[in-house]
Amino acid sequence: xxxxxxxxxxxxxxxxxxxACDIQEILEVDxxxxxxxxxxxxxxxxxxLVTGVISDVECSWNQYTAGMAHHSDxxxxxxxxxxxxxxxERRIEDVDVQFSQGLCGGGTYPTYTPLQTARFxxxxxxxxxxxxxxxxxxxLADLRAVAxxxxxxxxxALGEAFCDMTIPTVEGExxxxxxxxxxxxxxxxxxxEALGMAQGVGNTALVNTALVGRARVRIGLENFPGAMAxxxxxxxxxxxxxxxxxxxxxxxxxxxxxxxxxxxxxxHGSVSDHYRHLTIDAEGRPTQDDGVPDTRVNVMTNGxxxxxxxxxxxxxxxxxxxxxxxxxxxxREARMYMAEAAARTGDIAMATxxxxxxxxxxxxxxxTAPATTNEMIELVIEERRRELFVEGAHRFNDMIRxxxxxxxxxxxxxxxxxxxxxISQKGDVYGTTTCLPLPLVERNGNPNIP
Amino acid sequence: MSSGSVRRGEEDFLENRTFGVFVQEQINWRDxxxxxxxxxGDDNSAFGKNFDFVVYPKxxxxxxxxxxxxxxxxxxxxxxxxxxxxxxxxxQPDVFDALRTYEPVVGANSEGVLTxxxxxxxxxxxxxxxxxxxxxxxxxLDERVAVEFTYYNQxxxxxxxxxxxxxxxxxxxxxxxxxxxxxxxxxxxxxxVSAYRSNDLGLDFRFTLxxxxxxxxxxxxxxxxxxxxxxGQYHVAGFPLAGVFRKRVVSADLVNVDGRNEPTNVMxxxxxxxxxxxxxxxxxPPVPCAEAPEVYWGQPLxxxxxxxxxxVTLYRNLQIYALVDFVGGRTFENGDVMHAHLTFRQTRxxxxxxxxxxxxxxxxxxxxxxxxxxxDGDFAKLRTISANYTLPQRFAEMMRASRVTLTVTGQNLWTxxxxxxxxxxxxxxxxxxxxxxxxxxxxxxxxFLQESxxxxxxxxxTLRFSF
Numbered sequence: 001x002x003x004x005x006x007x008x009x010x011x012x013x014x015x016x017x018x019x020a021c022d023i024q025e026i027l028e029v030d031x032x033x034x035x036x037x038x039x040x041x042x043x044x045x046x047x048x049l050v051t052g053v054i055s056d057v058e059c060s061w062n063q064y065t066a067g068m069a070h071h072s073d074x075x076x077x078x079x080x081x082x083x084x085x086x087x088x089e090r091r092i093e094d095v096d097v098q099f100s101q102g103l104c105g106g107g108t109y110p111t112y113t114p115l116q117t118a119r120f121x122x123x124x125x126x127x128x129x130x131x132x133x134x135x136x137x138x139x140l141a142d143l144r145a146v147a148x149x150x151x152x153x154x155x156x157a158l159g160e161a162f163c164d165m166t167i168p169t170v171e172g173e174x175x176x177x178x179x180x181x182x183x184x185x186x187x188x189x190x191x192x193e194a195l196g197m198a199q200g201v202g203n204t205a206l207v208n209t210a211l212v213g214r215a216r217v218r219i220g221l222e223n224f225p226g227a228m229a230x231x232x233x234x235x236x237x238x239x240x241x242x243x244x245x246x247x248x249x250x251x252x253x254x255x256x257x258x259x260x261x262x263x264x265x266x267x268h269g270s271v272s273d274h275y276r277h278l279t280i281d282a283e284g285r286p287t288q289d290d291g292v293p294d295t296r297v298n299v300m301t302n303g304x305x306x307x308x309x310x311x312x313x314x315x316x317x318x319x320x321x322x323x324x325x326x327x328x329x330x331x332r333e334a335r336m337y338m339a340e341a342a343a344r345t346g347d348i349a350m351a352t353x354x355x356x357x358x359x360x361x362x363x364x365x366x367x368t369a370p371a372t373t374n375e376m377i378e379l380v381i382e383e384r385r386r387e388l389f390v391e392g393a394h395r396f397n398d399m400i401r402x403x404x405x406x407x408x409x410x411x412x413x414x415x416x417x418x419x420x421x422x423i424s425q426k427g428d429v430y431g432t433t434t435c436l437p438l439p440l441v442e443r444n445g446n447p448n449i450p
Numbered sequence: 451m452s453s454g455s456v457r458r459g460e461e462d463f464l465e466n467r468t469f470g471v472f473v474q475e476q477i478n479w480r481d482x483x484x485x486x487x488x489x490x491g492d493d494n495s496a497f498g499k500n501f502d503f504v505v506y507p508k509x510x511x512x513x514x515x516x517x518x519x520x521x522x523x524x525x526x527x528x529x530x531x532x533x534x535x536x537x538x539x540x541x542q543p544d545v546f547d548a549l550r551t552y553e554p555v556v557g558a559n560s561e562g563v564l565t566x567x568x569x570x571x572x573x574x575x576x577x578x579x580x581x582x583x584x585x586x587x588x589x590x591l592d593e594r595v596a597v598e599f600t601y602y603n604q605x606x607x608x609x610x611x612x613x614x615x616x617x618x619x620x621x622x623x624x625x626x627x628x629x630x631x632x633x634x635x636x637x638x639x640x641x642x643v644s645a646y647r648s649n650d651l652g653l654d655f656r657f658t659l660x661x662x663x664x665x666x667x668x669x670x671x672x673x674x675x676x677x678x679x680x681x682g683q684y685h686v687a688g689f690p691l692a693g694v695f696r697k698r699v700v701s702a703d704l705v706n707v708d709g710r711n712e713p714t715n716v717m718x719x720x721x722x723x724x725x726x727x728x729x730x731x732x733x734x735p736p737v738p739c740a741e742a743p744e745v746y747w748g749q750p751l752x753x754x755x756x757x758x759x760x761x762v763t764l765y766r767n768l769q770i771y772a773l774v775d776f777v778g779g780r781t782f783e784n785g786d787v788m789h790a791h792l793t794f795r796q797t798r799x800x801x802x803x804x805x806x807x808x809x810x811x812x813x814x815x816x817x818x819x820x821x822x823x824x825x826d827g828d829f830a831k832l833r834t835i836s837a838n839y840t841l842p843q844r845f846a847e848m849m850r851a852s853r854v855t856l857t858v859t860g861q862n863l864w865t866x867x868x869x870x871x872x873x874x875x876x877x878x879x880x881x882x883x884x885x886x887x888x889x890x891x892x893x894x895x896x897x898f899l900q901e902s903x904x905x906x907x908x909x910x911x912t913l914r915f916s917f
Contacts, residue, residue: 027495029465035564037550045564052564055557082793093816095680101614103622104555104565113617117566120620124566166618174616243558251556431815444676444684445616 041133049125050143056121057150058242059104059250060114062326064157066254067099067109068393071433073412075259075269077424078306078313083108084258084268089424090411091431100439105250109258112439115154116167122151123171145197149210152190153328156216159183160397163435166446174446180220187217208233209240212329215337220401224341231334231341238334241325252322255390260315267306271299271314273418278386284359284367286382296362297389310426318390327391332358336384343376351376355383377407400435466545467495482517486510492540498548498574506578508537528589535583540576543610547626548574569621575628577610596642604634605667611685613675630669632691636662652763659756664690664749673726681783681898682744682820686729690751692895694781695729695744696821700736702810704803711803716810718742739814747824750897753779757833767840774866776830777883785900787877788823799876808875827882828869831905835860846915853916861908880904 040049069075070087077088083098085091087108092099102110104117126147134140158165165183168175191214198206211230218227244253259269276299279291286294298317306313319326327333335354342351352369359366370376381398388394399409410417413430422430443449474488490506512533515521521530550570557563585600608628615625638660646653666687669675675685677692684695702713720734720742732745757775764770790797792812799805800812811818836859846854868882881904 026469027467027493029467029495030463034546034549034551034567035554037552037570040552040564048561048563051557051561055555055563056565058558082789091816095816097680101617101622113622116617117620117622120566124620168618172619175618245558245560247560248556439617440679441614441676442617444674444679445614446618 040128041131043134043137046129046134046137046140046143049128050146053118053121053125053147054150056104056114056118057153058244058328060111060118060154061157061242061328062244062252062254063104063109063114064111064161065326065391065393066258067111068161068396069255069390070109070259070269072393072396072399073272073409073417074275074390074395076272076311076412076419077268077426077428078270078308078311079268080265080308081268085428086431088269089428089430090413090433092433092436094437094440094443096439099436100441103250105248105252109254111157111161111436112442115157119151119154119158119167120171122147122154126151127171141197141201142203145194145201145203145206148190148197149194149206149213152187152194152210153213155183155187155190156213156220157393159187159217160220160400161393161436162438164438166438166442166449174448176448177450184217184220188214188221191217205238205240208235208238209329212238212240212334212337215334216329219337219340220397222344224345227337228341231337234331234334237331239330240328242328244323244325246322253319253324253326255326256319256322256324260319262302262304262313262315265307267313267315270306270311271316272412275299275385275389276314280359280364280367282365284356284365286379286386292365294362294364294386296364296386308426316390330391332387333392333394336380336387339383340377340380343373343380346373348373348376351380355379358383358387374406381407381409403434464545465495468542469493482514484510484512488537492542492576494542494576496543496545496548496574497576498543498570498572500572504540504576504578506538506540508535508539510535510537526591528591528593529587530589531587533583533585533587536581538578538580540578541610542576543574543626546570547610548572550621566621568623569615569619569625571625571627573628574610574626575608577606577608577628579604579606581605594644596640598638598640600638602634602636602638606632606634611675613677628670629672629675629685630687631667633665633667634662636660650765652761654761654763656759656761657756659754661754662751663753664751666691673724674729677895678897681896682747683750683895683897684727684729686724686727688724689729689731689746690749692751692897693749694747694783694824694897696747696824697739697742697814697817698732698745698747698821699739699807699810699814699818702806702813704806704809711809713806713809713813716813719745721745739810739817748779748781748826750780750782750895752777752827767842769836769838771834771836771838772832773834774830775833776828776867778828778869780827781897782825782827782882783820783898784823784825784874784879785898786823787825787874787879788820789900790877791822791875792819797875797877805875822875825874825879825882826869829865829882830867831862831883832864832866833862835863849915851915851917853914855912855914855916857910857912857914859908859910859912861910862905863907863909 067087071090071092075088077085079085079088098106098108098110100112102113104114126144129140129144129147158167159180165178166175167178167183191210194210195207198210211233215227215230218230245251257266259267275297277289278294278297279287279289280294281287281291299314301312301314304313305311335358339351339354342354348369352367356366370379384398385395399411402408411434412419413422424430471491474486477485488508491503493503512531514531516527516530521527546568548571549568551568552564553567554562555565581602581604583600583602588597609630609632610626611629612624612626615621615623641657643655645655666685666689669685669687677683677685682694682696683692685691686693698719700717700719702716704711705714716739717736718739719732720737721730721732723730723743728743730743730745755777757773759773762770791800791808799808803809808822811821836857838855838857841854841856846852865881870879870882872879883905
């Protein structure tokens with residue numbers, strides 16, 4: 001027994017020696033079912049990584065813009081679904097898991113995490129491309145330009161839509177609480193970088209994409225000359241689309257899937273009353289039921305009820321399948337930035353001309369110039385809601401950025417809206433959401449947010 | 451057929467490796483004192499890359515005093531054994547918890563692309579539990595009474611806690627982190643009594659009882675950690691894991707506005723605040739709800755669990771068995787009731803609008819909606835009752851069997867008691883034990899239940915032939 005004890009303690013004392021051995025090799029495991037971060041440092045994957053940035057931006061932009069159409073005054077609430085009704089009735093909460101932590105392809109409109117993931121992807125992939133593993137790649141400069149341009153678009157949404165925001169100053173570390181203007185200023189800087197990269201490789205489409213993106217940001221920052229200068233460079237007919245297909249839910253067009261599909265009780269919103277029968281009158285003023293039909297907002301009904309089985313469903317013709325693409329940036333949008341920049345700097349003549357260009361392109365009567373700058377701004381806002389109907393969260397952005405000004409656009413349920421008493425057409429009480437709340441999961445987990 | 455079906459193929463491969471060394475020595479003194487000492491060292495492929503080897507020691511001691519001379523004359527004490535143990539043990543993370551991974555998904559033109567999947571944690575290490583266990587096993591009155599008792603005090607350091615990944619860092623889902631210290635103290639006891647035994651009658655009872663107090667001792671300097679804020683669940687130092695914190699309305703006045711009762715002067719419970727957060731044990735005077743903290747409502751894990759069973763044997767061929775078990779100290783959120791009251795508002799209570807507390811919660815909006823479904827989940831059930839009859843031997847022989855038994859068992863037939871009663875703000879309640887598990891088990895740390903199945907009531911008849 002004494003001998004055994006001696007042997008045991010010898011073994012015990014040898015443990016620290018064993019611990020000092022290099023046993024990492026023994027513990028190496030294969031994980032074919034997962035892609036580890038280290039596997040990304042492979043030049044053969046460069047194109048895949050950049051396509052991944054586009055894919056995540058497409059997914060987040062699709063879900064964000066469709067969700068904001070539902071939340072804005074473009075739709076009245078017609079959902080019979082517990083979660084989707086909250087988007088129509090302005091009850092988006094900071095604790096809502098689908099809104100804050102839902103993934104691409106998830107239920108309702110997963111917004112916050114997909115946008116942050118897409119933003120991170122842009123930064124992360126660009127940083128990898130700058131590393132040693134990718135040095136010397138023939139198309140490196142092109143890929144960097146694509147990653148920077150596409151990867152900046154989520155910042156537009158994070159800056160425009162949320163009441164408060166945070167983005168990391170250093171990737172991998174929680175960032176500070178930021179205002180809209182601070183986020184948009186970061187976006188402006190990154191679009192400027194993107195422009196330089198895209199111009200450097202002669203990628204005209206990418207240059208124009210970045211120009212429209214920066215023009216939008218500059219409008220948000222009220223840098224009207226800057227926005228005008230950017231938007232004016234965009235050639236007629238230019239557009240960059242968010243591709244969609246019917247393969248998997250992360251690839252579906254959510255405007256169609258949640259709002260416009262006529263089968264399967266998927267009409268969770270019906271196009272609002274004040275988007276139906278839009279017309280232009282004899283003097284070229286925007287009207288409803290009084291003049292030439294405004295073909296830019298082609299809204300119709302088949303007389304059937306939406307998913308709540310009560311409200312008559314009104315739909316449009318922009319998205320008719322899961323595979324229909326949606327706009328990321330367009331020439332039309334750029335022209336509207338120019339019109340707004342002109343109007344807000346008092347150039348009524350130029351604003352009128354720009355609007356009439358769009359009217360002519362749509363086959364609509366031209367308008368005469370209004371007498372005052374304020375009337376002009378109101379006309380630009382009205383033209384934007386028609387020209388950019390159910391696209392790019394533009395209407396929602398206008399409702400947020402003009403809030404508290406004389407041009408305020410009421411949300412549904414607020415005085416001045418089509419449901420001014422706070423009650424929907426079904427008798428439901430509207431909530432109070434306007435800008436999107438910074439999710440509680442971010443507030444709770446980010447030590448820099450008080 | 452292919453147009454009406456969805457075909458999916460999935461495959462996964464998990465590999466985990468442990469490098470371990472284990473040494474143990476046992477010493478026996480006069481067959482009545484046993485001492486064991488052991489030491490174990492582990493490294494594991496699931497540890498974070500910044501963490502290495504871990505060493506766990508353990509010791510145990512037991513003593514059988516009934517083998518000592520001084521207890522020879524104590525006739526009622528048949529056997530007695532004291533036992534004690536102290537040791538450390540580790541729990542390694544799950545296979546992929548430490549790794550930062552990317553998920554292959556479909557991109558444009560059906561191209562495969564990669565998207566962030568799991569943020570990982572390079573510093574993730576095993577959680578280390580240190581436990582002191584003291585207890586005894588005793589046989590009394592010629593082993594007609596057997597008693598087991600154990601007290602334990604377990605301290606888990608570097609507890610692996612699942613927290614939501616911070617979305618602004620770009621990864622979805624959750625992250626596993628070693629956070630602070632969690633203490634579990636409690637007792638487990640069991641008593642078996644063979645109350646009566648003769649040729650024609652046997653009567654046996656068994657009592658079991660366990661109590662576990664779970665408390666977060668520290669969170670490594672963090673004032674609280676979000677477990678699932680949607681359901682008000684937070685890890686807060688000084689409280690159990692994943693405790694439920696919500697404002698609690700204590701009073702409200704009703705005023706009639708256009709023929710409809712509206713709450714006014716809504717007051718909530720206050721209490722001393724936990725440093726660094728708006729959480730409180732409660733117990734303070736009423737304050738306007740806007741100023742009130744989130745007070746503690748309870749925890750999803752039960753504090754008490756136990757059971758009583760009886761087994762009666764008649765004439766050696768009929769056995770009747772019954773088991774009653776109970777769960778105490780558990781809270782859950784009933785999503786069906788909550789949504790009925792304050793989301794769809796189609797309950798009688800919401801139509802009549804007479805309950806100031808319920809309307810007070812409604813007036814809080816988001817901050818008050820879920821309280822209409824937070825319910826005390828304690829219950830006691832007749833879990834099993836059964837009769838087992840061995841048919842006379844001549845019947846067995848007629849069927850050329852050596853033995854034939856008939857058993858009729860009823861399960862979950864009667865909920866004897868629920869702490870919440872039958873209704874909650876006037877809404878009928880279902881079985882509080884609505885999980886996929888049986889036998890008083892709980893659904894882990896998740897407090898929310900909705901559209902889940904109650905425990906099935908079953909009657910099972912079995913005719914068994916032995917040849």
